[in-house]
Amino acid sequence: MASSMYNSIQHFIEFGTKKIEKRIREFIQEKKDLADLVLGLQEELNALGRDITAEILEDMDDYLRNSTSRKTHWEIVRKDRTEILTSFGPVSFERTYFKPKKGGKRQYLVDQIVGLNPHDRVSADVVINVLEEAAESSYRKAGEKAAYMNEISKQAVMNKVHELEIVQPGVKERKAETPKILYIEADEDHVSQQGKKYKTENEWGLSSTLMPKLVYVHEGIDHDKSTKNRKVLKNARYFGGIRDSEELWLEVSKYIDDTYDIEKVETVYLSGDGAAWIKQGLQWIEKSKFVLDRYHLSRYVKTATAHLEDEDIELELEDALKEANKAQLKKAFAKILEKTESETKKKAVNDAKKYILNNWAGIEIKVDNYEIVGCSAEGHVSHILSDRLSSRPMGWSKRGADKMSQLRIFKKNGGKVYDLVMAQKKKEQREQAHQLQDELIREMRVRNGRYESVWNSNLTVLKKGNKTALYSALRAIVG
Known part of the structure; x- marks a missing residue:
């Protein structure tokens, strides 16, 4: 030798x-x-x-x-x-x-x-190069950067992603440091499904949209690491993918049980847009209370008031929400409907009213509650999922979207592709x-x-x- x-x-x-x-x-x-x-x-x-x-x-x-x-x-x-x-x-x-x-x-x-x-x-080092690049840009670019002066096909890159078995990195328990308040935030992305162009469900139940989920648990704002323009979450842990809701919440619940002393936790605030799968988490997470995400609430307020020229009614609606005054809210909506002529717009206003009333407990809980730090789920979905899955005009298979979601979540959790x-x-x-x-x-x-x-x-x-x-x-x- x-x-x-x-x-x-x-x-x-x-x-x-x-x-x-x-x-x-x-x-x-x-x-x-x-x-x-x-x-x-x-x-x-x-x-x-x-x-x-x-x-x-x-x-x-x-x-x-x-x-x-x-x-x-x-x-x-x-x-x-x-x-x-x-x-x-x-x-x-x-x-x-x-x-x-x-x-x-x-x-x-x-x-x-x-x-x-x-x-x-190909050797494992090439596979690592491929997965690192595929998680950030595209299958094509990943194939081009696979090896020195050589490339592999988009199909081969896709196969490597599809074949990947993703096990999230381990975590250290923090039972001794368990805080009184835990926060869970949840949302989903909307991804175009490859080869499916239906606007609604067809007779085979195929939809044009895939919805990878994102859930993360944290301990509030980490003030030592945060800046004026960027808030950093303390000990955040991410979960998600195209998953069955019960399976996902079971994983989140197990993480909390394994990591924290639940006896020391007083409240778990679960923030989101009020979707059924998010509220399902209340059944799985002990001591949890639902908080309606301000971002989605604001969207429905804009939908209900965008056509109005009378700012007083809009202010009246916003005051009713800040004070969680249901009677004042209903009066505000009645005035909005009086000034709404289009039947299409009336339907949108009634849908907004229905959404707000269905999530009233999630609005009410925020009144004079200084424990709630605000929900950043929309931004996290954008950064972790949308930047790769839905921000460009491309279609995904269900397996591909699920694997890519989980790979990006794996990296966000500090995992190494190697x-x-x-x-x-x-x-x-x-x-x-x-x-x-x-x-x-x-x-x-x-x-x-x-x-x-x-x-x-x-x-x-x-x-x-x-x-x-x-x-x-x-x-x-x-x-």
Whole structure:
């Protein structure tokens, strides 16, 4: 192994460093832009990365071919060349196909040791790049940025998103620090469904709109982290996706039970627009009280008063809402209807009145209640869901919208895509029917000093007298 790795590094020292020196010279003498230097270095270093990766894989394969443990359990069938796309670009290498001596499936043992599944054409680092970009921009851009000077198709990116198993990151319990007041805010996005153009439900029950939900629990405003223009929520935790409401509220309820001491909590304020699925949370969350979201209330007030020229009636309606005076509210609506001529507009006014009265308890609770910090669900939906799902003219499948919602929620909860991808790979490997013998993996992984000779090699550059930057860097590695 030392000789193969030595060849890779030696080749870079003899040829790669000359190319780098040439690019540096051109950058200085021709007064090129810094980008030219960075891109030039990136090209040479990625080439080195591809060479080293290929040689490590081939050397591991050679070791398996010569392993005493392997010879006991596996027979050589043939050697094949394959290519895997990495962040460095495509890496081509040869590996051996083995068959077990006592039944079981034939396989490339080196693939299994380095975590490559039988049908993998890209390495996990590329999948991580793809998911990070797909969560922020588009499947097309994610495919373009998958690997150095290479791209994968939109369809392949979509498949990676659809196949992703998203488990939200763990949380630490805060039972000792449980506050008296907890806040839950909830809302949903409205996303165009791919291939469904119906304005209403059709005979198969297919709708043109998907509605991913968003629910988050927090402890109020974090004044230490907030600024005048930006309020930060304290210990916020997010949930959602295209989910069954009961399943979603069960998850939220379990989070609260696991994280807080519910005996110390006096009230849980549940804010939203009054939708049935949001109010359903009252049945699941102990000590919860509904608060009507001011944003949606304001929208209905505008709907009821936009056509009026008499500002006094509008003020009368707003005063009735601030004081939660139901009699005054009904009088205000009666005056609005008297001044409304259009039947269509009358229906809109009556719908606004019905909405407000149906959510009266959620309005009443806010009167002189200084514990309620206000609902920012609309802004959170916009930032977490709409920015990716509904702000552009595109259609989504139900699975795609659900996975993308959950992926963005996962990132908002502080999750790392690397951990998500690696956890899924490990799960898939555990579920494989046939596993390598522990003895072979242990021999391959733990063998002491296997790679030490690589860096102890008698490299020419280290013997030269001129102390170049490369000399210093390599000397530091060797120690």
